[in-house]
Every structure is written in C-alpha cells, then in structure tokens.
Amino acid sequence: MRFAATLIPTLKENPVEARVESHRLMLRAGLIRQLGAGIYTWLPMGLKVLRKVETIVREEMDAAGAQEILMPAVQPAELWQESGRWQMYGPELLRFQDRGGRDFCFGPTHEEVVTDLVRRELRSYRHLPANFYQIQTKFRDEIRPRFGIMRGREFLMKDAYSFDLDEVGLDKSYILMVETYNRIFQRCGLHYRAVEADTGSIGGASSHEFHVLANSGEDVIASCDSCGYAANLEKAEGSSPSAIPGGEVGSMRAVATPGVKTMEEVSAFLGYPLGRMIKSLVVEGEGGAFQLLLRGDHELNLIKAAHAVGSAFVQLVEPARVQELTGVAVGSLGPVGAVLPVLADHCLKDLVGFVAGANEDGKHWVDVMWERDCPKPQMADLRNVVAGDGCPRCQVGSLRLDRGIEVGHVFKLGDKYSKALQVAVQDADGRERTPVMGCYGIGVSRIVAAAIEQNHDDQGIVWPVALAPFPVEIVLVNPKETQAVAVATSLEEGLKKFGIDVLLDDRDERLGVKFKDADLLGIPWRAVVGGRSLKEGSVEVQRRGKPDKELIALDKVVEFLSARVRDGK
RNA sequence: CGGGGUGUGGCUCAGACUGGUAGAGCACUGCGUUCGGGACGCAGGGGUCGGAGGUUCAAAUCCUCUCACCCCGACCA
Structure with a gap:
C-alpha cells in the first residue's frame, strides 16, 4: 500500500480530549476519527x-x-x-x-x-x-x-x-x-x-x-x-489477620473528636492505626438498609455487600439519607447502639480494643470489645481484597493486584x-x-x-507483529531518486512473494517527517531505502522499539525481513 | 443521572469582561532555498464565530432557548 495514496491523517499535536495513551495514539496515528460521543470511524x-x-x-x-x-x-x-x-x-x-x-x-x-x-x-x-x-x-x-x-x-x-x-x-x-x-x-x-x-x-x-x-x-x-x-x-476473596497484636485493652471509654470525620483524621487524632479502627457504611437495597462495618483501611465491595444482605444490588446511601435512617451524621456512626441491622467484615471477627464512632456527633469510642461492649455482629465478606492478603485457594501465597x-x-x-x-x-x-x-x-x-495501551513508547505505537497494520514499512528517502524507487519497489514485490504486506512511504516529505510518522504508526520492521545506506549498496533495517539499526545488503533484505516477520517477534 | 466546562478555518487556541464588522501557530496551495529525525522565506486559499430567537444604529462579544461535545463523580463515613 502506498502511503501517499492512503488516508493516514497523522497529528503532530495531542488531541485535548484524549486522556489515555491508546486514545491519543489512535487519533494521532490516524487510526480512527470521532463522529459522535462514543462513535468512531475506522x-x-x-x-x-x-x-x-x-x-x-x-x-x-x-x-x-x-x-x-x-x-x-x-x-x-x-x-x-x-x-x-x-x-x-x-x-x-x-x-x-x-x-x-x-x-x-x-x-x-x-x-x-x-x-x-x-x-x-x-x-x-x-x-x-x-x-x-x-x-x-x-x-x-x-x-x-x-x-x-x-x-x-x-x-x-x-x-x-x-x-x-x-x-x-x-x-x-x-x-x-x-x-x-x-x-x-x-x-x-x-x-x-x-x-x-x-x-x-x-x-x-x-x-x-x-x-x-x-x-x-x-x-x-x-x-x-x-x-x-x-x-x-x-x-x-482474601484473608487478612484479624487480631491486631497489642497490649492490654482498657475499658471502653468516650473520646471527644470534634470535627474529626474521616478514618484518616480520626486515626491521626487519636494515634490509633487504621487497622484498629472500624468504619460504618450504610447501604440500601430492596431488602432495606444495613449498617456495614469495615476495618479503617479497607474498602467496601458493593457486590459482596449485595450478596451479604441478600439483595440483587445495593447502593451506598447519601449522607442526608443516613441521617434520616439512623439519626446520626456520617462519620460518627458506630456499632455500639446501632439502630440498623449490622453486618461486619470477616476481618473484624477477632479485633479487640478498637475505635468506632459513638453514634453521636464529635465523639468516638476507644477500646471497644465485642460482647463486652456491644453484640458481635454477623460476619460476612464485604471488602475489597488488598495487596498482600492471603490466597483463599492455596492458603500459602499472597495476593497481588x-x-x-x-x-x-x-x-x-x-x-x-x-x-x-x-x-x-x-x-x-x-x-x-x-x-x-x-x-x-x-x-x-x-x-x-x-x-x-500495553505496547507503546513516547514516540508512538509499538505493534505486536500479529496485530500490526503492516509487518513492514519501507521508508523511501526520496521519491525522486529513481534508483531508490526501483529498489523499494522490488523489495515490496519480493516481500509480497512471501505473503508479506508492505506499507511504502512514498510521500514527497522530508525524511524526519516520515520517521516521526513511522514511529507513531508503530509498524514492527522499518526499512529505509535511499540516501547514504543505498550508496553503500544496503538498506537500513530497524525494529520498532529497538534503538539499533542494521545495514543489510540489497540482495539479502527480502530474506532477512521475511525471516523476522515469520518469527513473529 | 449529578456537577463543571467548551463550541471561532482541517487541528490547537486568542478575541468576549468593556458590542464597532475576525486573528495567531500548525496544516493546505504556489514559487524559491533546504534535504537522514516533525526546515526556512515569500505569496496565497479557506471561517453560516454550534443553531434559533431577542436587545441594539451595530452582536463572535449582551439576554433567552436549544443542540453538540469534553471532563469529573456516582467507592469510604
């Protein structure tokens, strides 16, 4: 295929709307154009x-x-x-x-x-x-x-x-x-x-x-x-040690925490690690509202929560609705004296001496213990696993994300x-x-x-050979050099005999422009025909994404490239 | 769906607050120089200022409506 006769509208500038590399590069390399929201021409x-x-x-x-x-x-x-x-x-x-x-x-x-x-x-x-x-x-x-x-x-x-x-x-x-x-x-x-x-x-x-x-x-x-x-x-699913080793746990007592709301704030304010804090989240589904307890450093998993409360799906409820349901502002909820049905994540099973909201603005309980200070809630899997959690299958390994x-x-x-x-x-x-x-x-x-997304560098796309639009691009240094044109054409023909489809950049552009576009397009093998390498009777071959260039004698190029392409590497 | 933002030449944007009849860079066309990593000079072409309505002597600019697109959020208490 001839570059000059093909619509490959490459962009020098970055499209503003593109936030991820693949989107940016697909626009810049002229692969797609947008027609409407979420609708594209290929x-x-x-x-x-x-x-x-x-x-x-x-x-x-x-x-x-x-x-x-x-x-x-x-x-x-x-x-x-x-x-x-x-x-x-x-x-x-x-x-x-x-x-x-x-x-x-x-x-x-x-x-x-x-x-x-x-x-x-x-x-x-x-x-x-x-x-x-x-x-x-x-x-x-x-x-x-x-x-x-x-x-x-x-x-x-x-x-x-x-x-x-x-x-x-x-x-x-x-x-x-x-x-x-x-x-x-x-x-x-x-x-x-x-x-x-x-x-x-x-x-x-x-x-x-x-x-x-x-x-x-x-x-x-x-x-x-x-x-x-x-x-x-x-x-x-993953397991995380539930008991936090520590010293003596005193009796439950109230601490004033004026204006302190988030887990991080409370943790910093009281000097307790997040792992010894309990946060309460309220979700609502078709089965009603529930108060869910999680460790301070864990995240709620809404899908698991839905399974746990027996609903098809649940939603985290708005702060105003929390107030309505519990009479307490978000950030002050806790298990002690909770009004909604309570479910706790498995990780809280053996936790002792923890911190939790007191169901009263500006107040938290410290050194709470199950049974002694409030009933132990039903346990369920409610949280997202975190890196380092134990594997649920083999019990030996740990999880990575x-x-x-x-x-x-x-x-x-x-x-x-x-x-x-x-x-x-x-x-x-x-x-x-x-x-x-x-x-x-x-x-x-x-x-x-x-x-x-997986195969690019700062110059453009680096296609895996199997997906590349062409396995080989021939960059013709100067389309007015008749000898170079003849070499490029015969190289193209030669590769075609091996079933290799070639993009031939025959545009009357400066070499730098062609190189930049070649990098952007990310075609795996690039053969430069013309200029100084041709004077030496060879073609300069480079693998996209690799810095080294190789000079290959004219009569060996087809063989060289077809072997590489066949390897698929 | 909630919030924010933007629509001006193919692209990126200025002009708007303070109304006076549209501009830059890139791209494109022609000529010349240049020519192995996005050249330079000169000369050009190209715009219903998203659309409709209104205010005004006069609207890209002010007002109303509307359409489109983009971004953020919808997961922490």
Whole structure:
C-alpha cells in the first residue's frame, strides 16, 4: 500500500480530549476519527488492525468447531419482552420505532436472537452440541463513553453462544471456549490474565474474564503469587489477620473528636492505626438498609455487600439519607447502639480494643470489645481484597493486584434464555429437554485499544507483529531518486512473494517527517531505502522499539525481513 | 443521572469582561532555498464565530432557548 495514496491523517499535536495513551495514539496515528460521543470511524490503518484481530478470532473459533453466522443488529422488542429484558435492561438499550410504531432495539447482545433461532431450527439432541458465533457491531448507550474505542457506545464484538443437552456438555463447551480464548490472546501477542469473575445479575455457575494487563485498565484483578488463583476485584476473596497484636485493652471509654470525620483524621487524632479502627457504611437495597462495618483501611465491595444482605444490588446511601435512617451524621456512626441491622467484615471477627464512632456527633469510642461492649455482629465478606492478603485457594501465597482491561468474558448461562423462550429438543429417549447455554464474548475493537495501551513508547505505537497494520514499512528517502524507487519497489514485490504486506512511504516529505510518522504508526520492521545506506549498496533495517539499526545488503533484505516477520517477534 | 466546562478555518487556541464588522501557530496551495529525525522565506486559499430567537444604529462579544461535545463523580463515613 502506498502511503501517499492512503488516508493516514497523522497529528503532530495531542488531541485535548484524549486522556489515555491508546486514545491519543489512535487519533494521532490516524487510526480512527470521532463522529459522535462514543462513535468512531475506522480509517484505513485502524481498520487493518481491526481486521487482523477479527481474523485471529475467526480462525480460532472455527478451529474450535463454532459456526459463524450473522444476526441482525436491529431486533424486535417482542423477543426482548419474551426474555423479560425489555423491562430489565434500562437506558443502555437503544430503543426506537419503525414507521409503523413498532418497538425495536439496536442489539447490545444477542441471546434472544440466537435462542429464537435455535428453538425454530434445532429439534433433536443429535443437533447438539452447537456453538454459533458472529462478529458484529453492537451498540450500548453507555452512561459515559470514554477513552475512545476502549469504552465506546458502538463497538465490534465477537459473541458466541453454545447449546448443550446438559450441564456436563456445557462444562465441555465452556472449557473448550476458555482454551480457545487463551489461544486467541496468545496469538494477539498480548500479556493477559484469565480471572474468575462475578456472574452478576445473570447468575449462573461460573464465569471468567480475560484481561489485558495495563496500568490504565478500568478493572482491578487479584492474583496469587503461588498458585493459579486470579479473580476480578469484584469477586476476589482474601484473608487478612484479624487480631491486631497489642497490649492490654482498657475499658471502653468516650473520646471527644470534634470535627474529626474521616478514618484518616480520626486515626491521626487519636494515634490509633487504621487497622484498629472500624468504619460504618450504610447501604440500601430492596431488602432495606444495613449498617456495614469495615476495618479503617479497607474498602467496601458493593457486590459482596449485595450478596451479604441478600439483595440483587445495593447502593451506598447519601449522607442526608443516613441521617434520616439512623439519626446520626456520617462519620460518627458506630456499632455500639446501632439502630440498623449490622453486618461486619470477616476481618473484624477477632479485633479487640478498637475505635468506632459513638453514634453521636464529635465523639468516638476507644477500646471497644465485642460482647463486652456491644453484640458481635454477623460476619460476612464485604471488602475489597488488598495487596498482600492471603490466597483463599492455596492458603500459602499472597495476593497481588494489577489493573486490567476486560477484553473477553465467558460464562455459563444455564437455561435462563432457553427456558424463557421455551426451547425444547428431544433427547435419545424421546423426552423434551431444555438445552443449557453458555455465552462467550470478545471485545474485538477494544483489543485494538488494549494492545496499544500495553505496547507503546513516547514516540508512538509499538505493534505486536500479529496485530500490526503492516509487518513492514519501507521508508523511501526520496521519491525522486529513481534508483531508490526501483529498489523499494522490488523489495515490496519480493516481500509480497512471501505473503508479506508492505506499507511504502512514498510521500514527497522530508525524511524526519516520515520517521516521526513511522514511529507513531508503530509498524514492527522499518526499512529505509535511499540516501547514504543505498550508496553503500544496503538498506537500513530497524525494529520498532529497538534503538539499533542494521545495514543489510540489497540482495539479502527480502530474506532477512521475511525471516523476522515469520518469527513473529 | 449529578456537577463543571467548551463550541471561532482541517487541528490547537486568542478575541468576549468593556458590542464597532475576525486573528495567531500548525496544516493546505504556489514559487524559491533546504534535504537522514516533525526546515526556512515569500505569496496565497479557506471561517453560516454550534443553531434559533431577542436587545441594539451595530452582536463572535449582551439576554433567552436549544443542540453538540469534553471532563469529573456516582467507592469510604
């Protein structure tokens, strides 16, 4: 492909709106352009990368025996009413009407459509197991699209849905998909981790997320340094010693703490470590309001809190509402004389002589003990794990925390949709059975952003070879030098014979400009043709991201580059 | 959804408070010089000042409405 004849609108200046590297670089390297909030056009270079990801995903899905189909993006409301999600889904679902006033939505996901397909077409257990997938544009009307492609509203996704006669079959399908996902992300050349995840409102037995590790990731994942345990922070469990070693604990007494509110302030004011303080948070769900107790240095996990109080979800309540519910201002709540039902995090089980709010403004209790001073509340897992917590699986290792970008999610749906849409197939004994489903998503467009997030330097993108728009870029020093043009063209032709696609920068620009753009674009191998190296009968070759340049004799360049590209390094 | 902010040439922004008929840098076009890490000079082209309405002799500027986009928050008591 010729640079001069291609739309690669690189930007010298940094776009103001871009807050993360991948967004900045995708705009600067001319991969994408924004059309509206969370909506982007893919330009030639960006689309090349997107197609690379797609191809890898498609090849691995096909290899796993999944069947590619393409379902409609626009879906009738009736199906969603049948599954109950027309009511459940909320404003993220983009809804509209056709000219006849019939309700439709733009599909954010396709459980309903695929399940409808299966109930119409599959009658016998002989048709199972089956796994249908598509690579398609989805739309989710996100509360707040951000970070460019990373959290857009319109995005490209691969979604697959498996159907099995029973749980045993589902387990097999699920494991096959996990293996397939591992192959996909390995082939993409990404550092990633598969983690256990919360199944969310959909429920179901198990769920794994695949995260590309990057500091800018929106998710936090915990992993054990000794065994293979890894989990999303939403789900991760960990143990922390609950008893704080210390001397004698005196009797409970009140201390005036005027104007001292936050845990840090109280800790500094009283000279007690955060680990010996208890904070009280009030949450409310469909089951009512609860007062939750956590150690001063721990964070509440709302998902765990919801599980603990038996609600589908809970919210942290506003300070004004806390006052209304308890008669106490936030910052002064405590377990002694609490009015709401109280739940405490496991870490507080053996804590002695702690500090807690006195349910009275400007006053805290010091040296509180369970049973002696107030009843010991019911214990539950309520907090986010912290780095260094003990591993819940092997009991030996400790947990570390990393940030990740969720690029894949697999989970077992069970019969939620197959039941709601009344799918039935006959088993070998002629009985009607409801198939069990699994669903498996990959954020194809998000992988592009995640790959950049993980592979860049201060000059631009450094593509993994597998995802690069081109494996090789030829920089023509001067398009007016006829000999150089001839060499560049024959190099391009030579590489083409090895199936290597080349970007040839034939623009009439100063060399510096081409170098800067080449760095920005991040194409793995750069060959400089012309100028002083050509005078010596060679081509200067450099690996993007590496400082050293190599002079390769003219007749060896094709061989040299094709070998490197084939290695994929 | 709550809060904050911004819409002026393709991009980054000035001009607005104090109304007087639109500007800079980059980009683009032409010519010349330059030519292995985002060159320089000269000459050019390009703007319904987001939109609608209002005030005024006069509106990018003041007022009202509206649209779009961006940022922060929604997790600490």
